[in-house]
Amino acid sequence: MGKWNGLPHEPQYLCGAYARSTGEPCKRFAGRNGRCKLHGGKSTGAKQPRVKHGMYTKEAIELRRQYAELLRQVNAHIADMG
Numbered sequence: 001m002g003k004w005n006g007l008p009h010e011p012q013y014l015c016g017a018y019a020r021s022t023g024e025p026c027k028r029f030a031g032r033n034g035r036c037k038l039h040g041g042k043s044t045g046a047k048q049p050r051v052k053h054g055m056y057t058k059e060a061i062e063l064r065r066q067y068a069e070l071l072r073q074v075n076a077h078i079a080d081m082g
Helices: 058-081
Strands: none
């Protein structure tokens, strides 16, 4: 945890992560894990949007594979008829 900054009934902790360039501690308020948003605080969410909607889950990939196979069979039947 960083340096304590506040009254006893209102604990406010500072981040305290040290900067590489200046060597001074960060002065931003820390979250529950003891660091600010810039030094390991809350997550910003998924880095790749495809993770959010499930387009690349195993089930979705298998469903698309089955659909493509069905289309190949239908196209083969149409080619045989014509």
